[in-house]
Amino acid sequence: MSAPPALRVRHLRKQFPGVVANEDVSLTLRAGTVHAVVGENGAGKSTLMKLLYGMHRPDSGEIHLDGEPVRFTSPRDAIAAGLGMVHQHFMLADNLSVLENVVLGAEPGRAGVLDLPAATRRVEEVCADLGVTVDPHAETGALSVADRQRVEIVKSLYRGARILILDEPTAVLVPQEVERLFASLDRLRTRGLSILFISHKLDEVLAVADDVTVIRRGVTVADSLPANEVSSRELAHLMIGAELVRTERPARPAGRLALRLEEVSLRLADGRQALDSVSLDVREGEVVGIAGVEGNGQTELIECAAGVRRPDRGRLTLFGQDVTGTNLRWRRAAGVAVVPEDRHRQALLLEAPLWENRMLGRQSAPPNSRRGWLTRRAARRDTERLMRDYDVRVRDAGVAAASLSGGNQQKFVIGRELAGGPKVLLAAHPTRGVDIAAQQQIWRRIEDAVAAGAGVLLVSADLDELLTRSDRLLVMLRGGLVARVDPRRTSAEQLGMAMSGAREVAG
Numbered sequence: 001m002s003a004p005p006a007l008r009v010r011h012l013r014k015q016f017p018g019v020v021a022n023e024d025v026s027l028t029l030r031a032g033t034v035h036a037v038v039g040e041n042g043a044g045k046s047t048l049m050k051l052l053y054g055m056h057r058p059d060s061g062e063i064h065l066d067g068e069p070v071r072f073t074s075p076r077d078a079i080a081a082g083l084g085m086v087h088q089h090f091m092l093a094d095n096l097s098v099l100e101n102v103v104l105g106a107e108p109g110r111a112g113v114l115d116l117p118a119a120t121r122r123v124e125e126v127c128a129d130l131g132v133t134v135d136p137h138a139e140t141g142a143l144s145v146a147d148r149q150r151v152e153i154v155k156s157l158y159r160g161a162r163i164l165i166l167d168e169p170t171a172v173l174v175p176q177e178v179e180r181l182f183a184s185l186d187r188l189r190t191r192g193l194s195i196l197f198i199s200h201k202l203d204e205v206l207a208v209a210d211d212v213t214v215i216r217r218g219v220t221v222a223d224s225l226p227a228n229e230v231s232s233r234e235l236a237h238l239m240i241g242a243e244l245v246r247t248e249r250p251a252r253p254a255g256r257l258a259l260r261l262e263e264v265s266l267r268l269a270d271g272r273q274a275l276d277s278v279s280l281d282v283r284e285g286e287v288v289g290i291a292g293v294e295g296n297g298q299t300e301l302i303e304c305a306a307g308v309r310r311p312d313r314g315r316l317t318l319f320g321q322d323v324t325g326t327n328l329r330w331r332r333a334a335g336v337a338v339v340p341e342d343r344h345r346q347a348l349l350l351e352a353p354l355w356e357n358r359m360l361g362r363q364s365a366p367p368n369s370r371r372g373w374l375t376r377r378a379a380r381r382d383t384e385r386l387m388r389d390y391d392v393r394v395r396d397a398g399v400a401a402a403s404l405s406g407g408n409q410q411k412f413v414i415g416r417e418l419a420g421g422p423k424v425l426l427a428a429h430p431t432r433g434v435d436i437a438a439q440q441q442i443w444r445r446i447e448d449a450v451a452a453g454a455g456v457l458l459v460s461a462d463l464d465e466l467l468t469r470s471d472r473l474l475v476m477l478r479g480g481l482v483a484r485v486d487p488r489r490t491s492a493e494q495l496g497m498a499m500s501g502a503r504e505v506a507g
């Protein structure tokens with residue numbers, strides 16, 4: 001008899017107030033394989049992972065581990081049973097060392113004390129299993145995104161995980177890092193571990209996964225298909241129940257100078273030179289893309305352009321007017337819209353209802369305010385219109401932002417920022433965590449704004465997005481703009497090379 005599957009999920013159901021997040025979800029994760037879960041935003045993928053990891057309890061349905069039924073009441077139970085999970089937002093303490101993060105919360109030795117030299121050796125062994133090197137004594141906050149992700153994986157393996165759940169692990173990685181992650185997953189698979197991961201990138205899913213499960217609106221529509229028997233087109237079709245339309249980018253003439261940065265520099269409190277004499281122009285009706293490995297100044301660039309941070313040196317102008325000393329509020333009033341990198345901390349009040357979130361930063365503008373009074377009904381109606389326009393799938397405008405799926409939160413923020421007809425849009429990762437159909441929809445709206453004259457400064461970790469959407473593309477490294485590439489003549493691999501500082505740059 002063949003071995004039972006590592007994990008078998010049958011007819012899981014989970015309802016939240018007003019929403020059935022998982023209606024009927026099933027999948028079979030075979031031992032020693034990589035299994036991808038795909039589906040539109042809000043399809044119920046994260047809910048499934050949280051059910052498996054003991055963060056939520058299913059209303060009905062069954063979970064079997066190695067053929068045995070299990071019922072977890074907390075992640076602690078799931079970890080004890082051999083599950084590990086790497087969340088989209090890493091759960092590491094930045095001010096602790098890699099080693100401290102890894103052993104934090106893990107069982108100490110028999111004597112109740114932690115044997116540090118033994119723990120260090122074990123961490124090094126796990127890294128060797130993964131085929132990566134991470135210094136156990138490095139400060140976690142100083143590591144790159146890819147390294148922090150490795151630490152999360154090491155942490156799970158250190159605790160003895162045999163099944164690893166990864167929630168959109170590649171969303172934050174550049175192509176070279178994606179390849180390294182896949183190589184690590186491959187090593188784990190050969191050693192008999194089983195991996196379940198969520199992704200929105202179908203080509204990538206087909207490249208690495210053995211099996212694929214498709215969830216549409218809370219229901220499994222394809223249960224554990226062999227990946228070599230489907231195409232990305234078929235998967236997209238299964239996900240949305242319709243064909244995707246490819247959009248061609250129109251050539252467009254750029255207009256007046258909208259935003260200009262002149263030799264802008266910024267040193268952070270920890271002494272790091274975040275921006276080093278950055279000069280760039282964004283004209284009306286064009287998209288200027290910024291490529292770079294995360295942590296090379298893109299975040300601070302957007303923050304300075306938005307007026308959230310003030311540069312130490314240099315000048316910013318908006319349609320010729322010096323705005324260097326103005327803040328976010330002032331710039332918003334002057335027509336600047338901002339889609340920030342961290343939607344949880346900078347774009348949404350998670351506990352507040354959507355209609356309040358709709359008004360953030362614009363409390364005094366119509367239709368939210370009449371003669372200075374907030375009109376709640378108008379704000380709600382306006383929010384519901386925005387939800388329809390941007391296909392934000394949620395019951396009504398009274399629902400708290402926290403209970404929206406990640407992709408729906410992003411669609412909401414984009415809709416809110418574009419609603420005012422901005423002159424300049426500062427967009428950091430506008431489609432991060434958003435499914436392919438919604439990505440196209442978001443870009444259609446941004447392109448409409450561009451056609452209406454908006455100038456867009458785009459920061460993204462998605463190289464295909466940068467290459468297909470930018471009119472001009474600049475590469476950022478260690479706080480400076482180091483290369484200019486032609487988005488029409490550059491491949492994602494060449495761009496990845498330029499981002500890592502390699503000399504020869506195409507275009």
Ligand SMILES: Nc1ncnc2c1ncn2[C@@H]1O[C@H](COP(=O)(O)OP(=O)(O)OP(=O)(O)O)[C@@H](O)[C@H]1O
Nearest residue numbers: 016021041042043044045046047403404405406407
């Ligand atoms: N804690 C919660 N309370 C209320 N509703 C929730 C909660 N968590 C999820 N939902 C709802 O359940 C549905 C499924 O959400 P889920 O996060 O599982 O989707 P997803 O497929 O992971 O989406 P995405 O790709 O956008 O991350 C959504 O409609 C979401 O609003």
